[in-house]
Amino acid sequence: MxxxxxxxxxxxxxxxxxxxxxxxxxxxxxxxxxxxxxxxxxxxxxxNLAGQNLRRQKTDIIAVYLASYQGTFYGELLEGMHQKAVELGLELIVCSGKRSRLFLPQRLIDGILVLDVTYEKEELLKYADLGYPIVVLDRQLTHEHIRSVLLDNKAGSKKAVQSLVDEGIDKLYIISGPVLNHDSSERAEAAVEVAKASNIECEIIEGDFTEASGYSAGEKMDLEQDLKYGIFALNDEMALGIHNYMIEKAYHVGKDILIRGFDKNQVTEYLVPPVKSVSYSKHKWGAMAVESLQKMIKKEEVENKIVATRFEN
Amino acid sequence: MxxxxxxxxxxxxxxxxxxxxxxxxxxxxxxxxxxxxxxxxxxxxxxNLAGQNLRRQKTDIIAVYLASYQGTFYGELLEGMHQKAVELGLELIVCSGKRSRLFLPQRLIDGILVLDVTYEKEELLKYADLGYPIVVLDRQLTHEHIRSVLLDNKAGSKKAVQSLVDEGIDKLYIISGPVLNHDSSERAEAAVEVAKASNIECEIIEGDFTEASGYSAGEKMDLEQDLKYGIFALNDEMALGIHNYMIEKAYHVGKDILIRGFDKNQVTEYLVPPVKSVSYSKHKWGAMAVESLQKMIKKEEVENKIVATRFEN
Incomplete structure (x- = not known):
């Protein structure tokens, strides 16, 4: 060269x-x-990027690590990150896999955002110990060089389940995400809490955040006539799946079967009847995470952040 | 270190x-x-990644360059690329911006995929001249080290517009994407061709592939009573926008106003009436592009590829 x-x-x-x-x-x-x-x-x-790094010590590139790109969820989140990064003079790259994790200790990037359950805690702590700034969106982790920007899963979930209780449901079904998922655990926990407080029977069916898993959850439900069921799908892909299942099987969705979701994807508002969903700004979530990371890179003080969720009945 | x-x-x-x-x-x-x-x-x-590169000459990382993450479009495409990459033992990173373009000549990545109108032809040709393998998804470019994997925009567009002509429309409106966009140009050209062949008046309103631009295109249409209009939105985000506009203004969508889209996004099938849309597999498109790039990296022969599109009336 x-x-x-x-x-x-x-x-x-x-x-x-x-x-x-x-x-x-x-x-x-x-x-x-x-x-x-x-x-x-x-x-x-x-x-030579590396050569420039040695002089400037910074590349002004940051990376977000994801496990998957599936679903409509990531587009808005990534666009929120991307736009905020551009606004702050940073460049965003999106990585999924293990080799590109070395970009951080190689100083090709100035810091990382993590929304990737496969990124082991031990590796994150190792990089944090070396002083690299890290923002996690998928777990709680306490370290001098790690900050979190997490959804307020509990508040939104409680309101969604309370709205089902208020409709007089006889039983609550929860369709969960993957077992180890932080958001899924928090949402399920809050939902169970509300059901218990109202003495309503509650059953968790495990899904994996895909539409298909929401659909097949329907086959595992034991639905009796004359009873009213609430279903809380812990994301909207699964809410769409269970909605389609119930419509296909000719249940009275909106009457005997009430569905609530999480994420407020575009499609849920066009369903008949619409699925009510816990909402928050994915765009803002991404932007807040990038903002925190930039402050950490600049050695400024940053607190852990919580992203508000809403539920409108 | x-x-x-x-x-x-x-x-x-x-x-x-x-x-x-x-x-x-x-x-x-x-x-x-x-x-x-x-x-x-x-x-x-x-x-040291770079040190390993010098020995192996390869990192097994490839990158795709995008201009934006907006819309539901990219999720499926990226997931198709990601899954194929993993299957082939490669790791995919997604970049948007200019600094990360240097990853290629720095040999941090083995080759690139481009779906980014802001990535200048001159820079691509410069890297191709240096022997780096490049797959373009957003333009036609002839070079020993560049191959394309492009949508068959024309076939799908022709069928969509022909279906409008067959319904006896009096005028065709085309809502285009950004002027310089390759897909938009090809789709518009094919649509105009079909309208002309049938002696149907045709007007192009410029949009930018966003839902908002589809909506506001409605305000620019001069719609007379007793006439039947066909609208071909060159992607589904805009088709959704114009659909919502027409419903809001109480036009008889599905009768006086017939809408066709492109991409077959999830939401279009839930609209009332559904918007008919040109479809293709974004997942397959991404996978084919990664497959071509891997062959080029391995110095195998690769042809330019065309991804089939369909329109079902």
Whole structure:
């Protein structure tokens, strides 16, 4: 690869002159800079990111780690992160997998956002111990260099289940996400709490946050005539699945079967009847996480943050 | 940062012994390897990605460049890429911005996928000239090291517009995407062709692929009573926008106003009446692109590919 040494030779100037020219330093005249840039371009010179890092210690690139891109959920979240990053002069990359985790200790990125249950706690703590700034969106983790930006899962879930209780349901079904998922655990816990407080029978059916798992949860429900059932699907993909199941099986959705979801995906408002869902701004969640990370990179004080959720009956 | 030199010193062995141990070479005994790994771990040693590249010449990481994450469109496409990458032993990262483009000439990634109108042709050709494998999803570009995987926009668009013509529309409105967008141009061109062949008046209203731009396109339409209009929105976000506009303004959607979209997003099938949309598998599109890129990385022959589109009336 062409280096600044080669450009210096070709331009017949010193290496430091080339360096000044490429870095926009005022120590070289505009004419010299233009001549050197033209030569660098002609020689297909590509600036060395790592080299620049050593000088600046920062790349102004941050990364978010995800386990999957499935569902409509991530688009808004990533766009919220992306827009805030651009606003703050940062660049966002999205990673999923283990090799790209090395970008952090390689100093190719300045900090990371984590929404990836497969990213082990031990590895995160190791990087935090080395002083790299980390923002987690999927777990609670206490460390000097780790901050969390988490959803207020409990408040929204309680309101959603209370709205079912208020409708006089005889039994509550909860369709959960993956067992180890932080959001799913918090939502389920809050739902069970509300059902217990009202002496309503409650059963959890395990799903995996996909529409298909919401649909097949329907097959596991034991529904008696003349009883009224509340179903709290812990995300909207699954709410859509169970809605479609109940419509197909000709249950009276909205009357004998009342469904609540979480995330307020676009499609839920177009269903007949609409599925009521706990909402929050995914865009804002992403933006808040990037904002926290940027402050940590700048060595400013940052608190853990909670993202508000709402439920409108 | 801790290097293998430090580990060698601490373990009282040669640098090459450490290197063999870390790389799993059979030249060191299992006992030695375990001892060295324990020391490396204790010292917080992090393997150098760039150093490994120099030996292997490959990182098995590929990147896709996007301009935005907005909309439901990208989730499926990225999941298709991600799953295929994992299947092929590759890791996918998603980038948006200019600094991360340097990952390619820095050899941090083995090749790139491009669906980003802001990625200039000149920069792509420069990297292609240097021999880096590139797959484009958003343009036609001929180069030894560039292959395309593009949608068959024309076939789907023609069928969608023909279905409107067959319904006896008096005028066709096309709501386009951004002017420079490859998919939008191809779809619009095919639509105009069909309208002309049937002597149907045709007007293009510029949108930007967002729901809001579809909605506001409605305000620019000059709709007379007793006439029948066909609207071809060049993606489904805009189809949803114009559908909502027409419903709000109490037009007879499905009778006087017939809407067709492109992409077959989940929500279109739940609309009343449903919006008919040109469909294709975003998942497959992503998977095909990754497959082509992997072959190029392995120096195998690859043709340009076309992804089939369908329209069911």
């Amino acid at each position: 062409v280096g600044i040494r080669d450009i210096a030779k070709e331009a017949n100037v010193s290496i430091s002159t080339v360096s000044y020219a490429l870095n926009g330093s005022a120590r070289v005249s505009e004419g010299t800079r233009e001549r050197i840039l033209a030569i660098a371009n002609e020689m297909n010179y590509i600036p | 801790v290097g293998i030199r430090d580990i060698a010193k601490e373990a009282n062995v040669s640098i090459s012994t450490v290197s063999y141990a870390l790389n799993g070479s059979a030249r060191v005994s299992e006992g030695t390897r375990e001892r060295i790994l324990a020391i490396a771990n204790e010292m917080n040693y992090i393997p």
